[in-house]
Amino acid sequence: MADQFLSKTKVTAGDLVTSGDRPVLERFDELRALLTDRAGPEVANLFAEPLLSRGNDTATPSVSWYANTKSDPVLLSQVSPGEQAQVTAYLSDHLRPLRALAEEPAHADLVWGALSTYGADDVMVADGRPVIVNWGLLPGGGGSSVSTRMAHFEATLGRYLTAPTRPPVEPSTTPAPAFTPQPAEPEHPPAPPRRITPLAWAPLLVLLLLSGGVLFWLLQPGTRLFPKQEPVITEQATLDAQRALNDELRARADVLQAALDGAVCRADGVLILPNGQTPEGLLPPKQGEAFPQTADAAPDALLPNTTDRIVVQDPANPETPQTLLQTIEGRTVLVLAGTANGLTAGSGFVVGPGLVVTNQHVIEGAAPGQLAVAGQAVGAPMAATPLKATGPLADTGQDFALLRVEGLNAPAFSLFQGDGSLKLNNVIAAGYPGDVLEIDGDFAALQAGEAGAIPGLTVTDGIVNTEQKIGPETNVLMHSAALSSGNSGGPLVDMCGRVVGVNSFVRKGPLQNRGYALAVGDLLAFLQGTDAAPQVVDSPCQPTVRPFTAAAAPKDPAPADPDKE
The missing domain is CATH 2.40.10.120 (Thrombin, subunit H)
Incomplete structure (x- = not known):
C-alpha cells in the first residue's frame, strides 16, 4: 500500500466503472501488473492507488487515493504554466501505450475503466510527475454506461492523449455508386480576379507601425496597464515555513533524546528529568511526601497533563473553577x-x-x-x-x-x-x-x-x-x-x-x-x-x-524485611 495520501472523493455506487462484474478500482493490482509488463513502471505509476470504502447507512461511499511520492501533491491546474507544460507533455507521452492496450479485447474493459475519470482536477503533480486520481469513475451514476465513456474520455484525459481508435464500422450492404458526381456548371462565369495596387497596402502598413509602437511602449518598465496580481501567500512562502518546521522538529528530537538520556527514576517511583521536573512539568515533592493537592505545571511539559485534570479560572465566575x-x-x-x-x-x-x-x-x-x-x-x-x-x-x-x-x-x-x-x-x-x-x-x-x-x-x-x-x-x-x-x-x-x-x-x-x-x-x-x-x-x-488522588500519589517503597534477606 502506498503511504502518501493524495485526496479523498465521495462517490455513489453508480459512479463505479465495472469490468467483469467488479469495479475497476478493485482490479488495481491487475491494472498495475498489466501496465508494468506492457508499458513500463513509469506508466503504471501514473495511476494512484485507490482505497474504496463502501460506506454504510449514514456514511456515503468514498475513495481515498494514495501514491509512493515524497513531495506534497498539488493540482495540475495550480502549478506554474511552465511546469504545467512539462507535466502535460510527460502525461501525453506516457499515456500513449494505452492506445494499443485499449484496442485489445482481453484488456479493453480494464484499460477503458482506468481512462474513465471524474473529470474535475483529476491530475495531481507530486515529485514533478503527474498522478491520476478519480479514475475508474464516471460522474452522475454513469459508471455502467459504456456508450458515454468515449465522449467523457475526450473531455477529460483525452485532453492529453488522442483517443484510441474506435471500433471499425461494418461495411454497408448497399453497393457503392459506379460513377463520381461532377460539379454542376455555374450559371454565370466567374469574375476575373481583382488586382490590388501597392497604394492599397498603405493603411495596413500604417496600422502595423502603430501597433508595434504601442507594444514597444507597453513592454517598457513601469508602463504596464494591468499589473500582474500575485497571490499574497505563495508556494515559496509555505515551502519556507515547512523547512523551518523541519528544523524545529529536529531540534525537538534532540531535546527529547537528552531528556531520555538524563532521566532518573527515584526509589519511590517518581521519574525526574534533567530539568528537575516530572514529565508532566511538576516539581516533585521530597521522597516520602505526597504530591500537593494542587500544583503548578510547566506549559512546555514533555508529557502534558490531560484536559480533565487542568483547572481553569473563569473570570466571570472565579469561585467555580472548571x-x-x-x-x-x-x-x-x-x-x-x-x-x-x-x-x-x-x-x-x-x-x-x-x-x-x-x-x-x-x-x-x-x-x-x-x-x-x-x-x-x-x-x-x-x-x-x-x-x-x-x-x-x-x-x-x-x-x-x-x-x-x-x-x-x-x-x-x-x-x-x-x-x-x-x-x-x-x-x-x-x-x-x-x-x-x-x-x-x-x-x-x-x-x-x-x-x-x-x-x-x-x-x-x-x-x-x-x-x-x-x-x-x-x-x-x-x-x-x-x-x-x-x-x-x-x-x-x-x-x-x-x-x-x-x-x-x-x-x-x-x-x-x-x-x-x-x-x-x-x-x-x-x-x-x-x-x-x-x-x-x-x-x-x-x-x-487538579488534586492528585490517593491512588495516583507515589508511595515510598516498603522497608526491607531483614528476616527475608
Whole structure:
C-alpha cells in the first residue's frame, strides 16, 4: 500500500466503472501488473492507488487515493504554466501505450475503466510527475454506461492523449455508386480576379507601425496597464515555513533524546528529568511526601497533563473553577453551511456575546438563511448571520469570518497575545473534523432533522513547533495537534484555556500532517471595527493541575524485611 495520501472523493455506487462484474478500482493490482509488463513502471505509476470504502447507512461511499511520492501533491491546474507544460507533455507521452492496450479485447474493459475519470482536477503533480486520481469513475451514476465513456474520455484525459481508435464500422450492404458526381456548371462565369495596387497596402502598413509602437511602449518598465496580481501567500512562502518546521522538529528530537538520556527514576517511583521536573512539568515533592493537592505545571511539559485534570479560572465566575475540557466544550461550536453542493461543516468559537469566529472558507458559498451553529455550547442549531469576512487566504493573507448568533449566551474565550514565544508550549485543538463526523451517529441524526442531536467535540493535543510569517500580514503557528477537514475555524487553546490561534489549514506530509493556525494578532486586526471586544491577556500560561488522588500519589517503597534477606 502506498503511504502518501493524495485526496479523498465521495462517490455513489453508480459512479463505479465495472469490468467483469467488479469495479475497476478493485482490479488495481491487475491494472498495475498489466501496465508494468506492457508499458513500463513509469506508466503504471501514473495511476494512484485507490482505497474504496463502501460506506454504510449514514456514511456515503468514498475513495481515498494514495501514491509512493515524497513531495506534497498539488493540482495540475495550480502549478506554474511552465511546469504545467512539462507535466502535460510527460502525461501525453506516457499515456500513449494505452492506445494499443485499449484496442485489445482481453484488456479493453480494464484499460477503458482506468481512462474513465471524474473529470474535475483529476491530475495531481507530486515529485514533478503527474498522478491520476478519480479514475475508474464516471460522474452522475454513469459508471455502467459504456456508450458515454468515449465522449467523457475526450473531455477529460483525452485532453492529453488522442483517443484510441474506435471500433471499425461494418461495411454497408448497399453497393457503392459506379460513377463520381461532377460539379454542376455555374450559371454565370466567374469574375476575373481583382488586382490590388501597392497604394492599397498603405493603411495596413500604417496600422502595423502603430501597433508595434504601442507594444514597444507597453513592454517598457513601469508602463504596464494591468499589473500582474500575485497571490499574497505563495508556494515559496509555505515551502519556507515547512523547512523551518523541519528544523524545529529536529531540534525537538534532540531535546527529547537528552531528556531520555538524563532521566532518573527515584526509589519511590517518581521519574525526574534533567530539568528537575516530572514529565508532566511538576516539581516533585521530597521522597516520602505526597504530591500537593494542587500544583503548578510547566506549559512546555514533555508529557502534558490531560484536559480533565487542568483547572481553569473563569473570570466571570472565579469561585467555580472548571476543567480545561469543560472550558473548551462550553465555547467551541459546530458551523453548518448550506451551499449549492450540499451541507458543509466546520468549526468556530465564541468570542463575545452572541458572536462566533470561524474561517471565511467555512461559510463560503452559503445560501442566504442557510448558516447555523450547533454543539454542546449551543444546543439545538441556531441561525447565524455573517457580519464580516475576509479571504481567501492565498489572495488576501487572511481567512476569518465573524458571525452573529441571536440568543447565544455561551461564554467567550479569552485571547492570548504576549511578547514571548509560544514555541514548544502544549496546546489543544478543538473542533469537528469531517472524518469523525462521518461516523458520528448524532451528526447523522442532526442531518436527518433531529434538532436535539449534538455531535461530540473532538480535541487533540500537541505542541507549537514554530511561529512563522508566511505573508506580509499573515502570521501562523505550526503545531502537532492532529487536524483534518472540519477543524477549520476552530480554536487552538493553551493549557490555561486561552485561544492562541485559529486553526485554518493542514500541510500533508509523507508520514504525518501538520496543522497551521492563524495567529491571534491577525484575528484582533480583523475584529477591529466590529462589535466584538474579546478579553485579551498577556500573562504567560502557568497551568494548575487538579488534586492528585490517593491512588495516583507515589508511595515510598516498603522497608526491607531483614528476616527475608
